[in-house]
Amino acid sequence: MKAKKRIGFILRHALLAILAFIWLIPIFWLVATSFSASDGLRYSRFFPEKWSLRQYHRLFFEPDTVANYPAWFKNSMIIGVFCCIISSLFVLMVSYAFSCMRFKSRKSLMSFSLILGMFPGVLSMIAIYFVMKMLGLTNSKLGLIIVYTGASGLGFLICKGFFDTIPASLRESAKLEGASEFTVFTRIVIPLSKPMIVYTVINAFLAPWMDFVMAKLMIRSRSPKDWTVAIGLFNILQKTLIGQYFAVFCAGGVIVAIPISILFVIMQKFYVEGITGGAVKG
Amino acid sequence: MERFLAGIKKYFTDFGEAVAKGNIWTKLSLVIIGMGYIGAGQVIKGILFSIVQFAIFFFIGKYCWPYMLKLNTLGTVQREYTLNPLTFEQTVNKFDNSLLILLYGIVGIIAIFAFILLYISNMKAVYRVQKMKDNHERINSFAQDVKSLVNGKFYITLLTIPSIGVILINIIPILFMACIAFTNYDDKHMPPDKLFTWVGFRNFKTLFTSNNVSSFGYVFGRVLLWTIIWAVLATITCFIGGLLLAMLINHKDTRLKKMWRSLFVVTIGIPQFVTLLLVSKMFADHGIANTFCKDVGILSLFKTLHLLPKSATFIPFLSKPGWAHVSIILINIWVGVPYLMLTTTGILLNIPNDQLESAKIDGATNFQIFRKITMPYILFVMGPSLVTSVISNINNFNVIYLLTNTYTTTNMKFANANGKEVDLLITWLFSLTNNYNNFKMASVIGIITFVICATLTLLTYTRMISGDKEEVFQ
Numbered sequence: 001m002k003a004k005k006r007i008g009f010i011l012r013h014a015l016l017a018i019l020a021f022i023w024l025i026p027i028f029w030l031v032a033t034s035f036s037a038s039d040g041l042r043y044s045r046f047f048p049e050k051w052s053l054r055q056y057h058r059l060f061f062e063p064d065t066v067a068n069y070p071a072w073f074k075n076s077m078i079i080g081v082f083c084c085i086i087s088s089l090f091v092l093m094v095s096y097a098f099s100c101m102r103f104k105s106r107k108s109l110m111s112f113s114l115i116l117g118m119f120p121g122v123l124s125m126i127a128i129y130f131v132m133k134m135l136g137l138t139n140s141k142l143g144l145i146i147v148y149t150g151a152s153g154l155g156f157l158i159c160k161g162f163f164d165t166i167p168a169s170l171r172e173s174a175k176l177e178g179a180s181e182f183t184v185f186t187r188i189v190i191p192l193s194k195p196m197i198v199y200t201v202i203n204a205f206l207a208p209w210m211d212f213v214m215a216k217l218m219i220r221s222r223s224p225k226d227w228t229v230a231i232g233l234f235n236i237l238q239k240t241l242i243g244q245y246f247a248v249f250c251a252g253g254v255i256v257a258i259p260i261s262i263l264f265v266i267m268q269k270f271y272v273e274g275i276t277g278g279a280v281k282g
Numbered sequence: 283m284e285r286f287l288a289g290i291k292k293y294f295t296d297f298g299e300a301v302a303k304g305n306i307w308t309k310l311s312l313v314i315i316g317m318g319y320i321g322a323g324q325v326i327k328g329i330l331f332s333i334v335q336f337a338i339f340f341f342i343g344k345y346c347w348p349y350m351l352k353l354n355t356l357g358t359v360q361r362e363y364t365l366n367p368l369t370f371e372q373t374v375n376k377f378d379n380s381l382l383i384l385l386y387g388i389v390g391i392i393a394i395f396a397f398i399l400l401y402i403s404n405m406k407a408v409y410r411v412q413k414m415k416d417n418h419e420r421i422n423s424f425a426q427d428v429k430s431l432v433n434g435k436f437y438i439t440l441l442t443i444p445s446i447g448v449i450l451i452n453i454i455p456i457l458f459m460a461c462i463a464f465t466n467y468d469d470k471h472m473p474p475d476k477l478f479t480w481v482g483f484r485n486f487k488t489l490f491t492s493n494n495v496s497s498f499g500y501v502f503g504r505v506l507l508w509t510i511i512w513a514v515l516a517t518i519t520c521f522i523g524g525l526l527l528a529m530l531i532n533h534k535d536t537r538l539k540k541m542w543r544s545l546f547v548v549t550i551g552i553p554q555f556v557t558l559l560l561v562s563k564m565f566a567d568h569g570i571a572n573t574f575c576k577d578v579g580i581l582s583l584f585k586t587l588h589l590l591p592k593s594a595t596f597i598p599f600l601s602k603p604g605w606a607h608v609s610i611i612l613i614n615i616w617v618g619v620p621y622l623m624l625t626t627t628g629i630l631l632n633i634p635n636d637q638l639e640s641a642k643i644d645g646a647t648n649f650q651i652f653r654k655i656t657m658p659y660i661l662f663v664m665g666p667s668l669v670t671s672v673i674s675n676i677n678n679f680n681v682i683y684l685l686t687n688t689y690t691t692t693n694m695k696f697a698n699a700n701g702k703e704v705d706l707l708i709t710w711l712f713s714l715t716n717n718y719n720n721f722k723m724a725s726v727i728g729i730i731t732f733v734i735c736a737t738l739t740l741l742t743y744t745r746m747i748s749g750d751k752e753e754v755f756q
Contacts, residue, residue, distance in 0.1 A: 127455030150451030153444030181436035253556035261551025
């Protein structure tokens with residue numbers, strides 16, 4: 001019995017190790033290529049012939065007419081920070097209104113926003129592009145921020161689920177003491193929902209970093225200065241450029257991936273420990 | 283349904299009562315909506331409401347009305363240049379821009395609709411104030427009204443700005459795009475040089491028919507079939523894979539659970555446009571995966587299995603139909619399993635422990651526990667979210683577009699309709715607009731996609747809204 005258990009134990013870990021290895025192969029390749037001395041795509045060897053930090057130097061200190069990573073990173077950062085602030089605020093506001101307040105059209109508004117969420121994003125994207133073009137906001141950071149944050153109020157479901165679990169008695173006793181709804185929102189509900197806020201904020205920050213389609217549609221400029229990280233990295237992989245820029249692409253990928261992976265490892269706690277679990281458990 | 287109709291009836295009878303029984307100030311509100319408040323002593327509120335009314339009138343009259351008049355034809359005067367023979371200057375005639383007409387027309391209609399809603403609810407409010415005044419009740423001063431916006435009416439403060447955002451970024455574009463499906467807006471009718479106009483259901487007919495001129499019907503069938511196969515397979519494979527992986531990691535004998543989990547989470551942490559582009563280069567026709575397969579002998583194995591012709595020098599992972607379909611689903615397992623692993627882990631940890639314990643005491647084997655307790659529980663909790671993830675896979679743009687952006691089709695029928703064998707409805711729609719300016723067909727495809735998604739959502743609708751237990755914890 002014991003020997004059987006031991007074999008099971010070893011097999012289980014061996015299987016996990018193999019799976020983890022498979023899952024990490026592309027990541028290894030990304031990191032290895034980013035430290036390669038040669039610029040292009042490797043076809044025959046997994047690891048580069050010569051290692052060097054050249055690609056990172058090119059990435060940060062040698063912006064040229066095609067690749068201008070510092071500018072891309074700056075653009076993405078500005079967009080990310082503003083989106084993060086605005087969408088988090090929107091989500092928290094809408095969630096509070098729907099979860100903690102009772103008013104006449106509440107249910108119908110909630111159903112309506114669920115239905116709105118069913119439209120394929122790409123369908124409205126093209127129209128958003130027209131609207132933004134008429135407002136003269138394509139190719140601008142402001143335009144992208146508006147596009148990313150505008151409809152963010154619709155993403156209230158998870159946050160509202162969390163607010164639903166805060167005991168109503170807390171809010172009521174505060175109101176008995178003379179607190180207004182505004183005070184209840186800022187002094188009671190917000191401090192009690194710290195984990196939810198961390199989750200919302202990280203999500204809101206990540207969304208524009210991970211997005212590709214919207215940026216591709218909105219940013220038509222030929223000047224690399226206006227691109228975001230996603231557009232820039234996509235553009236330097238075009239057929240004519242890939243030979244010179246593939247390793248730079250990898251280095252750029254590694255640099256974006258580091259902060260985002262860290263945020264994700266922080267976030268996994270929320271997934272696992274039941275924000276989503278709590279929301280569906282009800 | 284009956285309650286809904288009764289609600290609508292009450293909505294209008296209340297309005298009628300307010301009009302009929304109102305005093306002179308209330309009746310004046312029919313023309314200038316703030317008058318009723320002024321009559322009841324709420325002067326500032328009355329003035330503010332009247333200003334809003336005039337602002338809306340001004341906006342509609344100045345910006346929308348000229349366009350709305352042309353909505354029925356979407357413009358009749360095409361842009362023409364005339365060369366002035368004396369000054370050699372080019373002058374442009376006063377032309378119509380169909381796109382602007384449609385857009386401002388929709389904005390105008392929404393503004394008018396919003397005003398009517400405001401108008402009716404305002405009449406009722408004015409009537410209420412009048413009644414309060416007649417009964418000598420205390421009427422809120424302006425300061426008190428403002429104060430209620432952070433208290434009893436806080437929800438108005440909270441919801442106003444997000445709603446404006448949703449109207450701008452969501453509702454107006456959706457309506458606009460839906461209208462385009464009924465016009466002939468394509469590369470031959472591009473404003474501002476050309477006009478487009480209404481064509482009724484012609485585009486829908488094009489999408490469903492196939493003949494010598496257009497092959498949209500054929501391509502639509504193929505793309506729809508692949509979209510459905512993809513959505514179902516991608517959901518099921520990732521679900522099973524994620525569940526198995528989560529159970530493997532969460533097994534009581536597994537050491538270093540956190541580390542294993544983090545190793546997989548790292549792959550989500552890298553943005554998809556990096557990983558997917560990278561993987562697409564790895565599996566390119568002459569990429570590193572092909573070199574590996576050749577060296578190890580997989581290429582010749584496939585040849586002896588007659589999966590590839592004798593002359594093949596590489597495996598067309600992402601460049602031939604069939605091969606590409608399989609590769610995409612396999613690569614998607616790589617993309618999706620870590621996500622599912624995370625969510626199922628959360629659910630696994632939430633399974634009521636007493637059930638597992640008592641099953642064990644009764645002598646159930648591990649497999650029986652899995653089949654009779656764990657699996658039903660997970661399906662119960664995740665059932666609705668499986669349907670949602672089918673929907674999000676139907677709309678999964680990134681995986682398909684980033685993996686196959688270098689794919690070129692050799693099938694003439696696909697090429698005619700600007701599609702590819704590996705396209706989903708959503709990527710087909712995207713390339714139709716982004717590369718070929720075929721907005722009318724793209725918009726039709728968008729509507730069809732919506733209908734599919736909406737039907738699927740209706741299946742889970744009852745569980746998502748009616749079955750919500752929001753007050754259980756409160």
